Structures are given as structure tokens and as C-alpha cells.
Amino acid sequence: MKSPKTPTLYQELSELLTEQVNPNTNHIDECPPLEIARLINEEDKKVAHAVEQELPQIARAIELVANAFKSGGRLIYIGAGTSGRLGILDASECPPTFGVKPSQVQGIIAGGKKAMFRSVEGAEDNPQAAKEALKKIKLTQRDVLCGISASKRTPFVVSALKYARNIGAKTIFLTSNPNVSEKVDVLIRTLVGAEVIMGSTRMKAGTSHKMVLNMISTGAMILCGKTYGNLMIDLQQTNQKLIERTKRIFILATGDDYKTAETFLKKAGGKLKTAIVMRLAGVSKKEAEARLKQAHGFVKRAIATDAK
Secondary structure, three states: OOOOOOOOOHHHOOOHHHHOOHHHHHHHHHHOHHHHHHHHHHHHHHHHHHHHHHHHHHHHHHHHHHHHHOOOOOEEEEEOHHHHHHHHHHHHHHHHOOOOOOOEEEEEOOOOHHHHHHOOOOOOHHHHHHHHHHHHHHOOOEEEEEEEOOOOOOOOHHHHHHHHHHHOEEEEEEEEEOOOOHHHHHEEEEEEEEOOOOOOOOHHHHHHHHHHHHHHHHHHHHHHHOEEEEEOOOOOOOOOOHHHHHHHHHHHHHHOHEEEEEEEEHHOOOOOOHHHHHHOOOOHHHHHHHHHHHOOHHHHHHHOOOOO
């Protein structure tokens, strides 16, 4: 009797790096809590090294996104499940941290907003939904689409990348599997190996992707003048903590005291960048704003005499 043929998807999944059985944790169900924690920690130690191997590609992604921002483009993350949630998380943190509009960095998850909190079965297998989601936000060739898929095969993400490429948008693909056939501008592969629990890519793969997304968005913002040294200087003062942090950053940047910080921030209309340039360059608010405009938002350049 002829044996039944193995389904193609089953075979494909069995060959993925993220679907392998980890020999280091095959007895984890027999371990006490401390040993479970130790085993997970040992595996997590491999994540930073896997990310380190991809630094050249991450640098290319940072430059790609920064150039898009400078040309009026956006960074759009797209993924399913954990991947989609990580993109939305990173996007949602950009406005309060860097003072950008929510539209500049966006996250799209298969299944829509409700999938952020609860799994929407089958959403990741709908390629047409990805195209519709990108059409809804009016993706253009000035934008950068970052597809996130630990498995490299998620139909929703692959379809989105193809659509973006067809309209001329720049593309980044973040995955944790090798041998990627999808054509993109930047391919980032964090090869963290088999998960502690087979196939649970919310663990090492997800952690590595969070690290990479942090690097891409933060790096691009730095290249766009959103920091002074390592101080965030375009943060939005949306709560009392951020109001006080703004004053502290002014003090750290200038060496002045709390009262002086309050005075200059008031004169600058609450704009931290303007206040710092006013103080360190010894100029008026109008002159500080003019220098910042000429320096494309870079504080150190604005402080310089020629503001170039």
C-alpha cells in the first residue's frame, strides 16, 4: 500500500529553524521553578549574540528609515500575532519619546485592532487583508514597510511586502529563519535557534525582534536630530513625569539649576530644543528657532555660531 504524501505546509514547518525541538530543554516539564527559570535564561543569553550578527543589516535599515523620514515618508510595521504586537508597541512609543506624529510610525496587525489583545484565528493566512490594510493607510513609495515574521512564511506579511515592493516603497524583512527567498531592500535574520518551548516564537525570536525594532526606530530618530547626546529632546510633555523629565534634561544639557530650567522652558513656550539653544547659544527664542530650522533640528549644530 502506498503511503500518504506528507502535506506541503507540514513539511515546510518541520524544516523551519523556529520549529525545531530544543535538546537543552526537553526535560523542562520535570524541573522545579528555579531550574525552569535558569533554562529559559540560558537560552535568552543567545539572543543578543544573534542580533549582533545582523548589525550591518540593522544599520542599513536605520539609514533607510531615516532617509524616508527626511523625505516626508513613514515607517510602517506589519505582522501577525506576536510580530504584529511588537510592531504596534514600538510605533506607539515613538510619539511620546521623540515628539513625532502618530502617523509617522505605525503598526499593522493581522486581524486588526482586536488582534492586539486576543488571537484572531486565521488572520495571518489572509494575504488580501494585508493589501487592503496598506491601501487604507495609503502606503506610498516614500514609505518604508517593515515586515515581521519569525517563520518567514506568514502569508499576511509576505503579501504586504510584495505589495509594497510593487508600488515602489522600500522594504525591510525581519525574521528568525534562514534561506529567505522574499526580495526586500534589507533582510534581517536573527537566528536565535530552537525555542525553549518548540515553536513559541514569542520567546527568543520575539525578544530578538523587539531589540531590532528598538534599534531601527531609535537609530532613525537619532539621525533625524531627535537627541542631544543621549538625551531625548523632542519628548511630549503629556503627563507630570514627562514635564519634570523635560526640566531634568534641560539641567543635564546646560548644567543649570531647576529654577533656571523653569524660566527658559517658559520663555521657549515649553519647547525643550528651543530652550537649550537659547541658553547655550545665548540667543532669543526667535533666533533659536531660526537656528534649529537651519540646522534641520540638530541642537548641536544650532548651538554652533554658523548653525550649519
